[in-house]
Amino acid sequence: MSREFPIGLTPPDWLVRNLQPQKASVNRAAAARACVALSLPLAVGIATGRADYGALASMGALSGVIGDTADAYRMRILNIAVPQLFGAVGVTVGALVFGHGWTAVVAVTAVALISGMISTIGAVASVSGLLLLLNCVIGAGLPLPGPWWLAPLLMSGGGLLVLLLALVAWPLRSGVPERDAVASTYRTVADLLAASGTAAYEDARFAVTQSLNQSYDLVLARRAFHHGRSPDLVRLLAQLNAVTPIIEAAPAAHQQGEPLPAEIPEAAGRLADAVAAGRSGPLELRLPEPTNEAARAVDHALRHAADVATDQAPDRAPSDDRLGRPVALRVRAGRAAREVVLSAASWRYGLRLALCIGLGQVLVSIVPVPRSYWIALTITFVMKPDFGSVFSRALLRALGTVAGLVVAAAVLTVVPRGWWDVAVMMLLAPLVPALTPRGYGYQTAAITPVILLLSDTLNHQGTGLIVPRLMDSLIGCAIALVAGYLLWPESWHTRVGDRLADAVTDTATYVERAFGGDPDHADRARRRRRLYRDLSAIRTEFQRALTEPPPTGRRAAAWWPLVVAVERIVDATTAARVRVRQGAAEPSAAEVSHVVLQLRELSAGLRETEVLVAVRTDLTGPPDSVLEPLRQEVAAARAIASPH
Structure with a gap:
């Protein structure tokens, strides 16, 4: 018998979408690496009588485990090694300003600005910016053992241990x-x-x-x-x-x-x-x-x-990919640096993150909060721009923290300190890569007990950590929601419409090139690939917007039929091109121009407002034309955009 919620108790759709786990298989190799990389440093530290050093190395390994997401071995070097370098810089800056009051507030806020700006470049830069700020917050909020250079060395060593384990099979599985x-x-x-x-x-x-x-x-x-x-x-x-x-x-x-x-x-x-x-x-x-x-x-x-x-030696001439040959890493790095400095989006996000971190640091400087670095850690995770909606992440962070604290409370209450910590870590560590693909809330639930166990190894507070960590997480989520979400009107609006309008404009250009007598087949293929890539990104943005509360989620849902319609338009264009290549009659220039005009008018209408608007172009044409299916798809898209 199916279970039904009583009337009035049915959870809203946006909440169900946030809590629903994503389908993903368990990466057994990543789980095994996490088990070894997080427990081995802790075991070495306990064996040598410096469990605190082992805990620091395990913290660095945890950041390496979070970044261990690439399949290709060379990408693993970038995904793990480069962020570790930024993490070492972050913890060094944090340790140098630890205990310096308002100097620490200014320093951490400045690092937050830089972290936010570089996070907009790409995936590797995003993780690097994350570790830069996270480790800076840890260094500024925790009394780290040893001289100032030891903590960066130990934490980087833990991260590089993950990289070493990830590259063990490279000689045997290269390529x-x-x-x-x-x-x-x-x-x-x-x-x-x-x-x-x-x-x-x-x-x-x-x-x-x-x-x-x-x-x-x-x-x-x-x-x-x-x-x-x-x-x-x-x-x-x-x-x-x-x-x-x-x-x-x-x-x-x-x-x-x-x-x-x-x-x-x-x-x-x-x-x-x-x-x-x-x-x-x-x-x-x-x-x-x-x-x-x-x-x-x-x-x-x-x-x-x-x-x-099945050709072992294919012709090298046409081997370049359909998106063009990539430029050198040095050139791309220079372009990325210029974009960060000149991009309004990078400054806007950097300022949002710096505002939230600054407020959190000011709060804990004015109000005595024990081990207050957790507030800034929470803000950093919740505010990541490429990790999804700030609202949904704040919600999932709070729920995941509660679940993780329940596990941590049981561990800190029942399990004696010492070698039992290694055994517990061997059980908890594989859950991080196993649950991360399921969703942010599940990742938080897996990471929280690991961090608390390592924190307890450093400061020996036991179950006294539990309630402060819960309060810190809730305060951090509240700051992110108010200063990083509600105060910025752009957070309330879905970007699906603007991005969809861009895709329709690009589709019009694709139609022109497909039937305009352009002999460059590679250029058409690149345009089609970019279109599908953009439409894939629009789907991702759509799914993100659906997790927002009303009215943003409802507005996003209204775009979905049009997203599918634009994908069908691209398919219909490609199908028509294929039919012409197989002997069907070429459409006339006037007919192609007619369809292109329809698409450009549809794009213009989508840009005017977030509410779908009407466009009124005549859609008639030769019924036996190869473009007839394309005109039907354009007509369907226009009907969706003009419901009245």
Whole structure:
């Protein structure tokens, strides 16, 4: 029997979305690394009679475990080593101003400004900014043992231990994560072909976009470390580029409204197996005879992918990825530095974070709060710009802290100090990487008892830590909600509409290039890839906005049908291009211009207000044109944007 909530007690949708765990498999290797990296320093410290030194190293290992999210080995170096450098700087600054009153307040606030600004650059910079501020807060709020240079050394050593454990298998598995990612992309393409003509197609296409983005990111990150040509990278990029025609042909097949023969997705699955195994030589696909333009496109694309995927030495000329060759790391670092200094968004976020941290530091300087560094730690985690909604993170932080404190209270009450701490750490540490993918609240619940156990090793307060930590977390959440959320009107508004308008404008340009006689196929492919990547980001922004309380969440929900409609417009454009390539008549320039005008007017209407507005362009055209499905999708999008 299904359980129903009584009328009036049904939880609101935004609360259910916040509390619902995300589906994710457990990374057993990461869990094992966390177990060793967090418990080993503590064990060494206890064995040598300096448990406090071991606790500091374990704290550094905890930050390494949080950043241990990359699959590729070279990316693990960036994701773990670079943030550790910033963390060492942060704890040094904090330790130097510890106990200096208002000097410490000013110093930590200044670090918060810098941390917030660099956090807007990208994923690695975000984690680096996080550790810079977190370790600065710890150094300024805790009396660290030993000379000023010892704490940075121990904490960095703990983080580098995680990196060492993450790189142990590199000599034996070099290149395997990238190859597995490419093979996974082929498998999602097989699922897309299997979903053709069914209601599951949209979700399968989104999964393909995510997988393709991840594969390109991994391969390009590896190539950024190579100064010359690498045969393995050339082959991986060729395999990724070869999957693009299959993805382009899929919308044309889906428009037929009927599932594809089972042999077609099975052939794509065999391609995935060949890529994963690194096999070469002829591959028998056993494809059925194509019966229409869309089937011919899929057939040609699969055969082309089979030739490329099983070729040990593909042609190097077309091996560059569809997003363009990446520039050198030095050049990208210079660009990022300029963007941070000149970007209004980076200054705006840096000031928001600095305001919240400053208020927290002023509060604990005026009001005697024991071990008050926890307030600033809470603010830092809640205010991260790329970690989701500030509102939902504050809520989940409070709930996760309560759950974590229950576990911590049991541990600190029942378990005796000493070697039992190592055993407890071996049980708690794997929960951090295991629960982090489930959601922020679950991550908080896993991290809280670990931090409290290590804190107790440093200051020996036992269960006296529990109530102060709860109060500090609630105070930090309140400061973040008021000074970092409610005082900034931009926090109340969803950005889905503006980003969707940009995507519609880019779609209009894509239509122009697709049917404007431009022979540059690579440019069209890059534009289509960027469009799907942008639409994937819009979906992520949409999901974030749904966790906001009314009215923001309700406004975001109103955009969802239009998000899907724009994705279908891009699919219809790609399908029309595929049909023309397979022999269908080219649309006239006037017809293309007509569709482009419709899209640009739709984009202009979306920019005017957060409330969907009407556009009134005539949508008639030749009924037998290859663009007829595209016009129907544009008409559907306009109907959604003009409900009255």
